[in-house]
Amino acid sequence: MGIWVTCPLHMKGKAAREMELLFDEYAEKLYGIKTEDGPADGSDDDEGDIEAAIQKEIGALKDKNKGSSNDNGVFNEVRINQECLLFMRCKPPVEPVEFSRRICQDAATGSHSARARYLNRLTPVSVIAKASETGLEEATRKALAGHLKLQPKDVKADAASTEKDGETEDAEEALGPFTFAIRPSIRNHNTLQRDDVITRIASLIDPQHKVNLGSPDKVILVEVYQTICGMSVVPGDWDTLKKYNLTELYKQANSGKTEPESDSSKPANKSNEA
Structure with missing residues (x-):
């Protein structure tokens, strides 16, 4: 962090x-x-x-x-x-x-x-991963957990993992539908492109949550620097607070x-x- x-x-x-x-x-x-x-x-x-x-x-x-x-x-x-x-x-x-x-x-x-x-x-970073497609998904799932309901992973889990995932899904059900916006910043990095970052993160979020660029409930901050991808979720007053x-x-x-x-x-x- x-x-x-x-x-x-x-x-x-x-x-x-x-x-x-x-x-x-x-x-x-x-x-x-x-x-x-x-x-x-x-x-x-x-x-x-x-x-x-x-x-x-x-x-x-x-x-x-x-x-x-x-x-x-x-x-x-x-x-x-x-x-x-x-x-x-x-x-x-x-x-x-x-x-x-x-x-x-x-x-x-x-x-x-x-x-x-x-x-x-000031740009807070709650999760850091490698600046790659795999790292981006890993950071998204960790950073957004507890904030937004996510799409299930496309892999089969064993019984223990399934039970754990079920508990996570139950917790996510308590997350009512929110609106969100994704704000990426990329420095000294050429692999991940801005539009691809936005599209990939949005694809991992459950459809119950809708995009709202004007006044979102939650703002997803993405900071890519060299080989590092950092991510956090901040409240919707981020714009009101002059983007910190x-x-x-x-x-x-x-x-x-x-x-x-x-x-x-x-x-x-x-x-x-x-």
Whole structure:
């Protein structure tokens, strides 16, 4: 899990420090966690390769029962070798969607000062998988579980799996029909195409849920970067909260506006999104 953060050109160092301070503040505010100064100051040696960083994290989790001390708290910045882009890994109890949304809600209402001058958009990631067709389906099924009812898998399961799937389906029945929109972002990647990503995700969602680009109940965020595909489901107020763009929310709060700018926040070409 984690949160993608964008920042202005040539301001990555300052943005990284602001991200650390802001996230530490909200970790204490929401979860009572007082973090210590550490990896976000540049000591993380994962620079340049998010896939390698994730593999390192998996290895650390495997060693957890062996008494490994590789625990740097709930946050661990992964250095990205690309301008204007940062990624902060999160560990429980921090939940990326809830965490990002609360920060943005406070920014929208002016509940905290606009001290994060170098942070733009926050994009929470609940599930990470490989940026491939198989990985996309895997991420979709994991990220959307509990939010939207999905089409059954096209494989036969054994008795135990069938019973488990039945329990999942019973739980999904409680998910009334919702409307949804899919918002993909693809960076430094050429395999998965935008339209294909939207079509594939939509095909996995039960027909009881309908597409609504204007005011969906749920928004499916898809972030593809190099070989990694991240996904999360956020509430329908994502557009109202300026797509979790702190800069825009600060401007709105300072100007006293309460209504979203409907024209500028809508996609230019609706035919390419679902």
